Amino acid sequence: MASKIALVTGASRGLGKDSALQLAKKGFDIILTYQTKKEAADEVVKEIETLGQKAFALPLDISTTAGFDQFVTEVKDVLDTQFDSAKLDALVNNAGIGINESFETTTEEILDAMTNIHFKGPYFLTQKLLPLLNDGSSIVNTSSGLARFSMPGYSAYGAMKAAIDSLSRYQALEFGARKIRVNSIAPGAIETDFGGGVVRDISDLNKHLASETALGRVGLPDDIGSVVAFLCSEDSKWINGQRVEVSGGFKL
Ligand SMILES: NC(=O)c1ccc[n+]([C@@H]2O[C@H](COP(=O)([O-])OP(=O)(O)OC[C@H]3O[C@@H](n4cnc5c(N)ncnc54)[C@H](OP(=O)(O)O)[C@@H]3O)[C@@H](O)[C@H]2O)c1
Numbered sequence: 001m002a003s004k005i006a007l008v009t010g011a012s013r014g015l016g017k018d019s020a021l022q023l024a025k026k027g028f029d030i031i032l033t034y035q036t037k038k039e040a041a042d043e044v045v046k047e048i049e050t051l052g053q054k055a056f057a058l059p060l061d062i063s064t065t066a067g068f069d070q071f072v073t074e075v076k077d078v079l080d081t082q083f084d085s086a087k088l089d090a091l092v093n094n095a096g097i098g099i100n101e102s103f104e105t106t107t108e109e110i111l112d113a114m115t116n117i118h119f120k121g122p123y124f125l126t127q128k129l130l131p132l133l134n135d136g137s138s139i140v141n142t143s144s145g146l147a148r149f150s151m152p153g154y155s156a157y158g159a160m161k162a163a164i165d166s167l168s169r170y171q172a173l174e175f176g177a178r179k180i181r182v183n184s185i186a187p188g189a190i191e192t193d194f195g196g197g198v199v200r201d202i203s204d205l206n207k208h209l210a211s212e213t214a215l216g217r218v219g220l221p222d223d224i225g226s227v228v229a230f231l232c233s234e235d236s237k238w239i240n241g242q243r244v245e246v247s248g249g250f251k252l
Contacts, residue, residue, distance in 0.1 A: 003053060005088050006232055007031045007075065007129070009060060009122075010095025012041040014192035015142070018225030019092055020044055024053040026229045029083055031075060033060035033095065056082050062095045062121035063113065072128050079132070087134045090232035093122040093164075094142045098195030100153035111156050118160035123167065136179045138232045141168045143186040143243060149251045161186070165243045172241030181240040183231050188247025190219035214249030223248070 006023045010016040011032035020030045021044070030048050034041035034057060041057035048055035056078045060071050079085050096118050101110055122141060133139075143165050146158035165184050172182040189209045191200035198205055199218055210217045227246050230236050 002085065003027055003029045004090065005029045005031065005079070005083055005085055006090035006092060007033075007088050008092040008094060009033045009062060009125070010035070011044055011092075012037040012057075014194060015187060015190060015221055015224045015228075016092070016094040017044050018221035019094060019140075019228040020055070020225075021047060021051070022222075022225035022229040023090070023092075023232060024048040024051045024055070026233055027053070028090065028229075028232070029054040031055070031078055031083075031088075032057050035059065035061055035095065054083060060095070062125065063116045065120065065124045068125055068128050071125075072132070075129070075132060086132075088129070088132050088137065089134050090138045090140070091126065091129055091133060092140045092142075092228055092232065093126065094140075094228075095121075096142060098198075099157060100195060100198075101156065102153055103155045106156050114156040114160050118157065119163050119167070122164065126171070130175075133178075133180060137181075138236075139168075139171065139175075139180065139182040140228050140231045141171075141182065141184040143168075143184040145186055145188040145245060145247045145250055147186060147243075148245065168243065169241045176240070181237070183236075183239055183242045183244060185224065185228055185231065186243055186245040186247070187224050188213065188219050188245070188250040190221060190224060192221060209250070212251055213247065214252055217248065219246070219248060 006028040008020045011020040012034035045055040144161040147161040168184040189199045
């Protein structure tokens with residue numbers, strides 16, 4: 001039987017990379033995207049191939065809709081020429097960046113960037129990819145713990161992630177007729193390059209975040225990817241329109 005195919009945005013590193021690898025372990029072929037780090041994305045492709053699945057990396061800038069039509073054309077071409085398929089079975093909207101900017105110093109430019117990357121981009125990318133998703137597909141949108149609890153400096157970022165939680169519910173409602181499930185995953189603080197790698201590299205911050213976590217440490221990328229893969233698989237076939245927080249119990 002042909003493998004199912006997942007498209008994961010921002011999978012050259014961090015949580016997207018781990019999600020792509022865990023999906024491959026569950027038997028998915030992967031189209032992954034990167035923005036600038038092509039070599040890192042090519043390494044992820046190789047790792048997936050070592051796991052026995054097919055993979056292909058495409059460039060994507062989620063911050064502007066201008067390139068989306070071209071991107072969708074490329075996805076169709078890759079599906080046809082590399083995967084011998086017309087459609088996708090899962091979409092993981094993961095690409096994103098972190099910023100820490102107080103409410104008082106957040107400029108219109110910063111708010112626009114957060115809106116475009118974390119909300120408008122995933123919104124219209126999903127709209128454009130919808131015809132390419134098989135009925136019964138799964139969509140996972142990436143939220144954040146910061147949509148439930150608040151920390152100084154994350155008003156623009158956290159509000160966009162709250163918008164993603166809301167969007168997931170609306171999408172789940174409207175896509176139900178096609179049996180397409182939509183959930184959002186809300187990671188807590190994870191050691192990646194996110195926000196300049198602060199969670200991983202600033203020891204005092206890392207210790208503080210760990211002290212607020214019931215399980216006593218911050219998260220690692222492999223705490224997340226397996227949950228994304230679960231949400232894309234039939235194992236979660238009755239989970240729909242939910243926000244799944246994956247934080248080890250942060251600020252309970
Ligand atoms: N790490 C955390 O603590 C944490 C917590 C909650 C939620 N999240 C969310 O999880 C997602 C992934 O974060 P991460 O920690 O894995 O970050 P990361 O390690 O910095 O990786 C970010 C990924 O997104 C891509 N990317 C960045 N800007 C992009 C753009 N404008 N267009 C397209 N792709 C872009 C990067 O591509 P290149 O490699 O090519 O630059 C990279 O693949 C984000 O949505 C983030 O908000 C993270």
